[in-house]
């Protein structure tokens with residue numbers, strides 16, 4: 001189960017790829033959909049690998065990404 005979830009505000013993304021490079025787990029990639037400004041926005045291509053570390057959100061100059069951290073399941 002992923003420990004984090006990335007929420008992308010696709011309209012704000014300008015396809016710079018800084019977050020794609022910053023993610024140590026290859027969670028993010030440039031998607032196929034185009035936003036109203038003509039950019040392909042980022043999407044989670046491997047959401048199951050997200051650890052919730054927030055590196056991508058810190059790196060994004062346009063505050064496009066929000067990270068939700070998930071609590072570990074109790075056994």
Ligand code: SF4
Nearest residue numbers: 023050051053054056
């Ligand atoms: S929170 Fe961390 S693991 Fe998840 S997408 Fe961002 S950089 Fe990658």
Ligand code: SF4
Nearest residue numbers: 013014016017019060
């Ligand atoms: S760093 Fe921000 S603006 Fe750049 S591709 Fe990632 S989400 Fe889009």
